[in-house]
Amino acid sequence: MDTNAVRDRLLKRRDELRQRASDASAEARHEADPLSADFAEQVTQRENDDVLGAISHSAQAELQQVESALRRLASGRYSTCSGCGEDIEPERLAAVPYTDRCRSCAESGAQRGARI
Numbered sequence: 001m002d003t004n005a006v007r008d009r010l011l012k013r014r015d016e017l018r019q020r021a022s023d024a025s026a027e028a029r030h031e032a033d034p035l036s037a038d039f040a041e042q043v044t045q046r047e048n049d050d051v052l053g054a055i056s057h058s059a060q061a062e063l064q065q066v067e068s069a070l071r072r073l074a075s076g077r078y079s080t081c082s083g084c085g086e087d088i089e090p091e092r093l094a095a096v097p098y099t100d101r102c103r104s105c106a107e108s109g110a111q112r113g114a115r116i
C-alpha cells in the first residue's frame with residue numbers, strides 16, 4: 001500500500017472538512033449576514049441555521065474519523081481492523097479511506113446501528 005498517497009488523500013480531506021465546518025459555523029453566526037429585523041425572515045434564517053448546524057456537525061464527525069485514520073497511519077495500524085484485528089480489504093480502504101473496520105465488522109456494526 002502506498003501510505004504516502006493515502007496520507008495525502010486524508011490530509012486533503014481533512015482540510016476540506018475543516019473548511020466546510022468553519023464556513024458553516026461562520027455563516028450560522030451571521031458574520032456576513034446579520035439577522036433580519038423582519039420576523040418571517042428571521043424564521044427562515046433560523047431554519048437555515050439548523051441546516052448549517054447539521055452540516056457543521058457531520059463535517060466535524062468525519063473530521064474526527066479522518067484524524068484518527070491519520071494517527072493509525074502514523075502508527076502502522078492503518079489497515080488493521082479495530083473490530084477483529086484482521087486486515088481491512090484494500091478496496092474498502094480505497095472507497096472509505098478513514099474506515100477502521102473490515103467489511104464484515106462494518107456490516108455487523110451497521111446492524112447494531114453504528115454509522116460505519
Ligand SMILES: [Zn+2]
Nearest residue numbers: 081084102105
Ligand atoms: Zn474486522
